[in-house]
Every structure is written in structure tokens, then in C-alpha cells.
Amino acid sequence: MLKEERLDYILKKLQADNKVLQTELSNDLQVSEDTVRRDLESLAQSGLLIKVRGGAIPHSPHPYSFKERIGIHEDDKRTIAGKALSFLHDGQTIIMDGGTSTYTLVKMFPANLRLTVITNSVPIAMQLMEHPSTEVILTGGRVFKSSQVTSGLDTIRMLEKVRADICFLGVCSLHPTAGITGIDLGEAEVKHSMIRSGSRVMALATIDKMGTAEPFKVCDITELDTIITDRVNEEVMQPYLNLGIKVI
Amino acid sequence: MLKEERLDYILKKLQADNKVLQTELSNDLQVSEDTVRRDLESLAQSGLLIKVRGGAIPHSPHPYSFKERIGIHEDDKRTIAGKALSFLHDGQTIIMDGGTSTYTLVKMFPANLRLTVITNSVPIAMQLMEHPSTEVILTGGRVFKSSQVTSGLDTIRMLEKVRADICFLGVCSLHPTAGITGIDLGEAEVKHSMIRSGSRVMALATIDKMGTAEPFKVCDITELDTIITDRVNEEVMQPYLNLGIKVI
DNA sequence: CAAATAATTTCATAATATTGCAGAAAATAG
DNA sequence: CTATTTTCTGCAATATTATGAAATTATTTG
Numbered sequence A, B: 001m002l003k004e005e006r007l008d009y010i011l012k013k014l015q016a017d018n019k020v021l022q023t024e025l026s027n028d029l030q031v032s033e034d035t036v037r038r039d040l041e042s043l044a045q046s047g048l049l050i051k052v053r054g055g056a057i058p059h060s061p062h063p064y065s066f067k068e069r070i071g072i073h074e075d076d077k078r079t080i081a082g083k084a085l086s087f088l089h090d091g092q093t094i095i096m097d098g099g100t101s102t103y104t105l106v107k108m109f110p111a112n113l114r115l116t117v118i119t120n121s122v123p124i125a126m127q128l129m130e131h132p133s134t135e136v137i138l139t140g141g142r143v144f145k146s147s148q149v150t151s152g153l154d155t156i157r158m159l160e161k162v163r164a165d166i167c168f169l170g171v172c173s174l175h176p177t178a179g180i181t182g183i184d185l186g187e188a189e190v191k192h193s194m195i196r197s198g199s200r201v202m203a204l205a206t207i208d209k210m211g212t213a214e215p216f217k218v219c220d221i222t223e224l225d226t227i228i229t230d231r232v233n234e235e236v237m238q239p240y241l242n243l244g245i246k247v248i
Numbered sequence C: 001c002a003a004a005t006a007a008t009t010t011c012a013t014a015a016t017a018t019t020g021c022a023g024a025a026a027a028t029a030g
Numbered sequence D: 001c002t003a004t005t006t007t008c009t010g011c012a013a014t015a016t017t018a019t020g021a022a023a024t025t026a027t028t029t030g
Helices: A003-017 A022-029 A033-045 A064-071 A074-085 A100-107 A122-128 A153-160 A185-197 A234-242 B003-017 B022-029 B033-045 B066-070 B074-085 B100-107 B122-128 B153-160 B185-197 B234-242
Strands: A049-052 A055-058 A093-096 A116-119 A135-138 A141-144 A149-151 A164-170 A173-175 A179-182 A198-204 A216-219 A226-228 B050-052 B055-057 B093-096 B116-119 B135-138 B141-144 B149-151 B164-170 B173-175 B179-182 B198-204 B216-219 B226-228
Touching: A003 A022, A003 A033, A003 A049, A003 A055, A003 B050, A022 A033, A022 A055, A033 A049, A033 A055, A074 A100, A074 A198, A074 A226, A093 A100, A100 A122, A100 A164, A100 A198, A116 A122, A122 A135, A122 B122, A141 A153, A149 A153, A149 A185, A153 A185, A164 A185, A179 A185, A185 A198, A185 A216, B003 B022, B003 B033, B003 B055, B022 B033, B022 B055, B033 B050, B033 B055, B066 B100, B074 B100, B074 B198, B074 B226, B093 B100, B100 B122, B100 B164, B100 B198, B116 B122, B122 B135, B141 B153, B149 B153, B149 B185, B153 B185, B164 B185, B179 B185, B185 B198, B185 B216
Parallel strands: A093 A116, A093 A164, A116 A135, A164 A198, A198 A226, B093 B116, B093 B164, B116 B135, B164 B198, B198 B226
Antiparallel strands: A049 A055, A135 B141, A141 A149, A141 B135, A173 A179, A179 A216, B050 B055, B141 B149, B173 B179, B179 B216
């Protein structure tokens, strides 16, 4: 096995798990821990990861607010992302909102999928740079460190010029009467602008977000076409179904 | 068997397996490992693969990607970044071009430095998200995968609205008469726009970039205020000094 | 066609790089 | 503080690369 294959494996694993352990890698790759350590050393030297005692963690991707959230409900998010994937087809133009659910979705894009993705999320843009066949358009503006998305007038202006097949919305809170709501006014405005630019609007939300609300309104619930969630609970979802929204 | 047949075989195998081993090829092709090595050498020379110890791997889909460049000349880049740091002060607004030199600079920002950074580089924005006291504004537009920057009309429009104290330019090629040049028209236009929006323009360039030129012109050399380089070589730098440009 | 020339390939050998291991040093957890 | 784990250091075993000379194969030219 070539050294470069090992390095590649390490980076891939790091990407997938958000951490790597020397003992694990030594096993996976069938080389001594010394070699793994030297590999991690060289990757750290190139700035591709950060070496820590016992293994390594990714370099930039997620500062703590984002990082903290990214691990939780990981399985649920993968379930949601898996369902969302079935709506994607070659040639489509997609709007991707920020958030950990959409980020998980993007990580699961098959290598041969050919899309144009418009996003305001820096980590999503970063992730898609690795993807061989996706066109990425990043909306400009001030970057919010907590959510890692751009927002502001420039962001909205760019979104206004777009006509996308699907808008995937990462959702904080979702309530049958309060609609979709968020914790920041600027981000709420941007989300609304995304909704206006998408032919179909699909919200990605774990079931614990249902029936909750935050201070700033994004849109009425009826502006959604579909809610994609991890577990479809009849009772919880009935109000949305009654409003003619598909639930998957 | 003709040499071309071997080269063809090697490329096909590389395509199929994502790697080739010298020992294997030597067997398959019934030639010595020396010959295989020379074959790989010549293929690497034409940029069709990357030669590594023991064999070869394909190079990433995007020619000379950010990742591939990030490790090289790391020390020189740190030297340059160190010099550039001395020009930064709290409260300034800075334009940061893409490129590995500017990326290194951003990585070295002291934690207490309070800046507003306008950039078209996704990795720089990502990096600054970890920085506690920097305001980041990302210019929107289509993302170029090889250089990981946005470009296009939207990018330029956003830059036009900016008045920055310093513009740090990552430079491909720099020549006393040809000026600053780059390998992509779109990126060249964006760089020029950055220059117009910066009160002072500082180019970050390792000494090996001096006296070289690429197809697309960014600006005349006289539009620069300062060139920051790793080693100041009197002879190489004299033409620039004669034009009244500071060299550090 | 054959001799001369050039290019390519092989082989032997020296230089270099990678890897794994043992033991000391350092960091971490209890 | 002690026990455990991880890291660092130097070193030996192995694999790979570089080099130069000889052998082989192609190409040119009269």
C-alpha cells in the first residue's frame, strides 16, 4: 500500500468521523502506530488536520458552535439526508441553506451527481469543493460565526436572481401556526429569500424541532411543500398534513 | 512493445485502480522497474499523474488544487506572512485575496487582532471563523474549485463598494514590464478590482515568482505599493525598486 | 543492406527513504 | 504519586531511487 493511500484514507476517515485515533488507524491500515504518527505529522505539517494526543481532529471545518451541534443526532440527520437525496437529479439547481442537516446531506452527495448548488453556508461550499461534478455558487455578505452562513442585503440580492428547482431549508423551529422561525432576524430574512427562489421548498428537521418556535419569523408553514424528518409520527405530523404539506 | 503502449496501459490501469505500483507494472509490462520508473517520470512531467514512492496516483480532478499547493514552500510563506503581519493594526479593513500565502498569513493572525476582512477565498473565510475578533465579509459568486475563490460580476460588484486600508494580493507571476499576471481571466479581473478598492496594495510573492508571467494581466507593476517576499535578493529586486516600489 | 548513430533498456551498485522496534521521556488519568 | 498511555529518539532492516556503464534495439544514411 502506498503512503499516499494511507494519507488519503486518514483524511477520508477524518472527514467522516470528525476524528481519528492512532490505534484504530494502525489497525485499519495494518501499519505500526509509529508510521501512523508520522503520517499524521506530515498531514499536520501540510495543514490538513490538527494532531492531538492519540490521534487527530479536522483543522478548520467547524468552530465549536457548529462543531458542538454537528455530532448530535448524527444518525437522525443521516436518515433525513438519505430521504432528501432521492429528490436530487442531474442537472438540477439547488438552494442549500446552512445548518448541520444540510451539511450532512451535502456530505452524502454521490460523486457522479451533477448539480448547481447555491448556498450561503461556508462549510457547505468548502465541502462541495471536494465534489468532482458540482457547480457551487456562494452568496456574498457578512459571515455569521455561530452559524457559518453569510447574510445581509448582498446575500438576498444574489438569491433574488436565482430560480432553483429545490430549496433545502435547515430549520430551527417549526410550528403549525407560528410557521418557521429562527433566532436571528438577518438569517430569517435570508431564509425567506431562499424560499421565494425555490420552486419546491423542502424543510429538513428532526422531530424534536416540531411544534417549537423562536422569535423571528421566516415564513408561514404553508409556503413549504415538504417536510423531511427522521421519524414520521402520525400524531405530531397531522397538523401539517392537514395543511396539505407532504411529510416524509 | 512500444513505449506509447506502455504509457497507455499505465494510464488505463491508473484510471481503473486509482493507483499503480512499479513492481506490478514491471510484471504486467515485462520490463524492468527502471523503465517503469522512467515511464512514470515522463507521465508525471506531462502532468498526467503524480509520481510517489513505489508507484503513482492520479492527481486530483482540479489541476494543482489548493490542497496540493498548501504544503509547498511552507517556511517561505511563513516568513512572508510574518513580515506582512507588522502592517496590521486594530480597526483596519483589509482585503484578502485567495492563495496559499494569504491563507498562511490569516492563520498567523494574533487572537486579539481586531480587523474587518473582505475576502473571496472560502478557506480564508473558514479559517477566520475560528478567530475571535475578526469581522468577515465574503464576496459572493461562482466558486472556482482549483483556487477556492469566488469570482464573477457579483464578486466585483461587492468589491466596488469597499474602501480598504490594505489589499493583500496573492500573486502567481510578477514581472517588471509585464506586471502582475495570472492564469485565469476571471480571477485576474477580480484581483484588479481588489487593487482598486485598497488604499495600499501589497503583493505577497515568494522569490521564485519574480520575473515570470502568465497569460492574463491583472495590473501594471506600478499599481503596487509594496512587494513582500521571503528573501530580498538585490539583483532580482532592483527593477522593482527603480520603479519606486518598496520591497520587504 | 549494412554501418553508424542515437535512443532505450537493463544491470550493478551506491545513496536515500520508509518502516518497525526498543527503550527513554513526557503527558494523562486515577 | 503511581500506573498507563502516548510520544520521542536512535537504530537496524527493508524497499525505493539514482547513477553510470554496458547491452540491446531502433533509426538514419550512404
